Amino acid sequence: MPATATRKRPTRTRTKRTNGRPPLHLSTLPVQSINLRTGEESLLCPTCDTWCPITGQGTPKLAPHSKNGRRCVSSNQLLAIDISIEDWANRLAEVDQDARSRRRPRQFYKPLPAPAPAPMQMAFSYTTLRNGIRAHRAACRPCRAGRPCDHGRLLQQRITRLAQAALQQQTRRTA
Structure with missing residues (x-):
């Protein structure tokens, strides 16, 4: 047998000697x-x-x-x-x-529902967006006072961009 090979140690006692300590x-x-x-x-x-x-x-x-x-x-x-x-x-x-009684019970987490997209991310038509800004202005105190809030400003910008896109599309059709 080569020197590098390891042999499995037998499980039987090979000696009658003990270490001298009490059992x-x-x-x-x-x-x-x-x-x-x-x-x-x-x-x-x-x-x-x-x-x-x-x-x-x-x-x-x-x-x-x-x-x-x-x-x-x-x-x-x-x-x-x-x-x-x-x-x-x-x-x-x-x-x-x-x-086992000291261990915490395993927790099963339910997946969270996907959040609804912000109104600015939704694809609205011009009329839907216009109705939305009217409703916002009626409910928002700063917008009613003439100083639009951040949300009102974003809605107005969105309407402006949508109106410009519609105008460009109409000019392309007529050209």
Whole structure:
């Protein structure tokens, strides 16, 4: 086998040695840091926060592991499995339910309707526009007093442009 190829580490315990520390009781660890599903038995190392498989059938222990090139002191740590798989699954479901209740509900936004175009952007005929400016002048106090407001000035400019365009079109027809 070439030196560059990596081999998958076996999941069985290769040594009977332990790290000399007292056994780590799984019941003292947070439920989220334990995975006891069949075939996926693993544990979040309390020292280096790395997910490591649980190896050994008779005497379960934390598999040898390293982080940043240094071997963790919790490698080959004996484990005391003092929680049943059913109890672990129930506690995990409770923790998950509690976390879900703290999350905000997903929001669904309705699309906003497109805004109506401004009166200046609408294609009006000359008479419609003329009637519109008359109605505006009747309702607008500055326009009634002889000092047209901004809107009134824009309407008047639009009418003027429309009238000039109609006049040019008529002169082209007659020519």
